[in-house]
Amino acid sequence: MKDITPTSGRGFLDYAPAPESTSILHLRDSYGLFIDGEFREGTGGSFATISPATEKHIAEIANASEADVDLAVAAARRAYEKTWSRMSGVDRGKYLFRIARLVQERARELAVAESLDNGKPIKESRDTDIPLVAAWFFYYAGWADKLDYAGLGANPRPHGVAAQIIPWNFPLLMLAWKIAPALATGNTVVLKPAETTPLTALLFAEILQQADLPPGVVNIVTGAGETGQALVRHPDVDKVAFTGSTAVGREIAKTIAGTRKKATLELGGKAANIVFDDAPIDQAVEGIVNGIFFNQGHVCCAGSRLLVQESIHDEVVDRLKQRLTTLRLGDPLDKNTDIGAINSAEQLERIRRLSEIGEQEGAERWSAPCDIPENGFWFAPTVFTNVQTSSTIAREEIFGPVLSVLTFRTPAEAVAKANNTPYGLSAGIWSDKGSKILAVADKLRAGVIWANTFNRFDPASPFGGYKESGYGREGGRHGLGAYLQPATTAVAPKGASK
Amino acid sequence: MSRLSIPKTYKLYIGGKFPRSESGRSYEITGADGAFLANASLASRKDARDAVVAARAAVSGWAGATAYNRGQVLYRVAEVLEGRRAQFVEELRASEGLTAAEAARQVDETIDTWVWYAGWADKFVQVAGAGNPVAGPFFNLSVPEPTGVVAIVAPQGEGSLLGLVRVVAPALVAGNAVVVVADERHPLSAISLAEVLATSDVPGGVVNVLTGSPAEIVPWLASHADVNALDLTGAGELEWVDLEIAAAETLKRVLRPEPGVPAATLDRILAFTETKTVWHTKSLI
Numbered sequence: 001m002k003d004i005t006p007t008s009g010r011g012f013l014d015y016a017p018a019p020e021s022t023s024i025l026h027l028r029d030s031y032g033l034f035i036d037g038e039f040r041e042g043t044g045g046s047f048a049t050i051s052p053a054t055e056k057h058i059a060e061i062a063n064a065s066e067a068d069v070d071l072a073v074a075a076a077r078r079a080y081e082k083t084w085s086r087m088s089g090v091d092r093g094k095y096l097f098r099i100a101r102l103v104q105e106r107a108r109e110l111a112v113a114e115s116l117d118n119g120k121p122i123k124e125s126r127d128t129d130i131p132l133v134a135a136w137f138f139y140y141a142g143w144a145d146k147l148d149y150a151g152l153g154a155n156p157r158p159h160g161v162a163a164q165i166i167p168w169n170f171p172l173l174m175l176a177w178k179i180a181p182a183l184a185t186g187n188t189v190v191l192k193p194a195e196t197t198p199l200t201a202l203l204f205a206e207i208l209q210q211a212d213l214p215p216g217v218v219n220i221v222t223g224a225g226e227t228g229q230a231l232v233r234h235p236d237v238d239k240v241a242f243t244g245s246t247a248v249g250r251e252i253a254k255t256i257a258g259t260r261k262k263a264t265l266e267l268g269g270k271a272a273n274i275v276f277d278d279a280p281i282d283q284a285v286e287g288i289v290n291g292i293f294f295n296q297g298h299v300c301c302a303g304s305r306l307l308v309q310e311s312i313h314d315e316v317v318d319r320l321k322q323r324l325t326t327l328r329l330g331d332p333l334d335k336n337t338d339i340g341a342i343n344s345a346e347q348l349e350r351i352r353r354l355s356e357i358g359e360q361e362g363a364e365r366w367s368a369p370c371d372i373p374e375n376g377f378w379f380a381p382t383v384f385t386n387v388q389t390s391s392t393i394a395r396e397e398i399f400g401p402v403l404s405v406l407t408f409r410t411p412a413e414a415v416a417k418a419n420n421t422p423y424g425l426s427a428g429i430w431s432d433k434g435s436k437i438l439a440v441a442d443k444l445r446a447g448v449i450w451a452n453t454f455n456r457f458d459p460a461s462p463f464g465g466y467k468e469s470g471y472g473r474e475g476g477r478h479g480l481g482a483y484l485q486p487a488t489t490a491v492a493p494k495g496a497s498k
Numbered sequence: 499m500s501r502l503s504i505p506k507t508y509k510l511y512i513g514g515k516f517p518r519s520e521s522g523r524s525y526e527i528t529g530a531d532g533a534f535l536a537n538a539s540l541a542s543r544k545d546a547r548d549a550v551v552a553a554r555a556a557v558s559g560w561a562g563a564t565a566y567n568r569g570q571v572l573y574r575v576a577e578v579l580e581g582r583r584a585q586f587v588e589e590l591r592a593s594e595g596l597t598a599a600e601a602a603r604q605v606d607e608t609i610d611t612w613v614w615y616a617g618w619a620d621k622f623v624q625v626a627g628a629g630n631p632v633a634g635p636f637f638n639l640s641v642p643e644p645t646g647v648v649a650i651v652a653p654q655g656e657g658s659l660l661g662l663v664r665v666v667a668p669a670l671v672a673g674n675a676v677v678v679v680a681d682e683r684h685p686l687s688a689i690s691l692a693e694v695l696a697t698s699d700v701p702g703g704v705v706n707v708l709t710g711s712p713a714e715i716v717p718w719l720a721s722h723a724d725v726n727a728l729d730l731t732g733a734g735e736l737e738w739v740d741l742e743i744a745a746a747e748t749l750k751r752v753l754r755p756e757p758g759v760p761a762a763t764l765d766r767i768l769a770f771t772e773t774k775t776v777w778h779t780k781s782l783i
């Protein structure tokens with residue numbers, strides 16, 4: 001019988017490299033800011049975007065200054081007043097359908113660019129990110145002329161100019177989550193991509209030109225935190241939508257306090273993935289892997305706390321480790337790669353630091369045996385067992401391929417431990433018993449709950465958190481509410497107000 | 499021979515009980531004509547914290563009650579209020595200086611507001627929830643759930659009873675527990691309403707009523723980490739921007755101030771709900 005133990009030089013797992021070619025990309029050496037329908041020079045200098053897998057330079061990116069942000073907001077305001085808010089929903093929808101089709105047509109190119117700039121495996125950008133981007137635009141395209149059914153009464157109104165700030169973990173997908181509902185509802189947009197992953201947003205700007213979207217309806221300003229702050233603070237912004245850390249979300253909430261600005265905040269998480277002893281174990285192990293090692297664990301809703309029923313702890317952990325030894329870490333552009341690069345040196349440092357704290361606090365660390373490439377930022381899939389609820393790695397969001405394993409005995413204990421966090425974004429439940437799943441789902445304080453699956457996303461399905469994971473929903477009919485207000489303000493009360 | 503009346507002692511309403519302020523403080527409430535009406539409790543920071551503890555303890559039971567049951571309890575409030583209609587009319591006349599007709603109109607609207615919101619308890623989930631047609635073998639359902647503990651600044655200055663109910667009742671519909679700071683100058687009907695709540699099967703702690711100075715108490719509620727949401731409807735005269743900033747520290751849901759008595763709307767129910775989306779796998783057969 002053939003030896004298939006992974007320790008023997010991988011054996012059956014050896015594959016010839018199968019890298020996706022980058023020849024499909026036609027990148028420029030440098031990119032300006034996309035304002036009022038065209039690329040223009042920024043006035044705040046520039047920065048480089050690199051491939052986290054090789055640390056090689058990809059392109060020079062303009063750093064938007066406060067003056068540049070001002071121009072972008074002014075362009076968005078003009079487009080809102082003169083064009084977009086006056087256009088019929090039918091026509092807004094047609095533009096979004098065009099964008100959806102263009103994304104599909106250029107899907108391969110976008111997937112390669114995303115993996116190059118972000119470090120995520122091409123199979124994820126190709127099969128998850130980019131198809132969902134197209135799906136998001138298709139879904140909201142169809143809403144544009146049906147807003148009377150959005151749940152805010154007849155003739156709901158857009159807010160105006162939306163400032164949108166997105167993270168680096170799903171660059172183009174987060175752009176789609178933000179831009180599609182904003183445009184469908186008649187808002188105009190100034191969007192800031194993350195400074196480590198601006199590339200696909202700039203390719204998307206070219207798609208907008210191909211779609212002949214009226215100038216100023218979408219403006220893209222690249223830069224770091226200061227650019228984002230200038231955007232959030234800008235007095236002519238009506239709506240702020242942010243996805244990122246709870247710390248930054250808190251600052252945004254403080255910044256817009258006392259203004260007319262509305263906010264949607266999609267922040268951090270520390271999701272519990274609860275495995276009961278009656279779960280289908282093989283599926284659960286796949287789900288645990290998908291829950292925390294998908295996208296290198298750079299997922300706000302990642303199942304980073306595994307709560308496993310005590311009686312099956314050893315079996316689950318053994319099988320999990322066995323499964324992790326089969327994951328291939330390496331070139332994100334290789335179609336066989338399961339685990340890509342950590343997005344940045346800074347993030348890698350954070351993951352390392354928190355993992356060291358995990359060890360210092362007494363948890364047992366195990367990492368999958370894999371060859372770490374010489375250049376770039378990498379972290380092997382890691383599992384901590386014997387983790388206490390008070391451990392730092394059970395409380396803080398690591399945002400990397402690091403799983404903390406805790407145990408429970410009863411459903412009530414599982415619920416108590418799952419809810420023992422200031423976060424409340426997502427959770428997973430694994431059991432063959434539907435009634436148990438629904439009862440536990442009822443008691444979990446989290447915005448998205450996956451039963452016998454994990455990390456599923458769909459444009460028709462609302463996404464967003466409880467507690468300090470933020471507020472507002474993206475996706476589905478609920479996602480429209482974030483960008484609309486009722487036609488009239490509340491009717492003045494009768495009677496008592498003499 | 500005329501009978502000597504027995505004035506009521508107005509106290510706080512915390513955890514289903516009527517304690518005096520732990521601080522021992524009270525303040526004078528006068529009528530529209532300046533005449534002394536009563537001493538109200540001047541709630542302190544500690545009273546506010548006790549109220550949050552009571553509210554937190556009450557959330558799971560109230561949120562876990564069936565929607566039908568919550569609707570019945572809220573309707574019961576209207577019934578009991580109707581029976582004490584004359585008392586509230588008199589109290590409003592004395593404290594707000596209303597005519598008998600004006601006071602009666604406010605009480606009637608208050609009762610009707612309870613009835614309107616009670617009816618929503620087993621319906622708003624159907625209106626605000628959704629079955630989502632996701633592209634895969636999943637049963638996918640979104641439902642609104644209560645946010646948790648809601649701290650509320652009741653409208654100040656006029657319509658003290660109706661204003662209070664227009665902010666408290668909608669938060670209760672979904673299953674939240676409430677800590678409300680009453681109209682500072684006209685707090686008496688708020689405490690009388692608490693007596694109605696205490697005898698209407700509303701579990702203790704679901705509604706907690708504080709009287710006193712909103713400027714003194716609300717900052718402690720805005721910064722309290724176990725408060726999930728802050729309704730600043732009646733906070734227009736306070737330093738409410740600071741309150742919103744304090745609330746941001748734990749990312750509380752915040753409703754900004756609005757003048758007068760707010761209308762009864764479904765939006766007010768939904769303002770203190772969270773949408774939970776559950777994906778349940780369907781097996782392939």
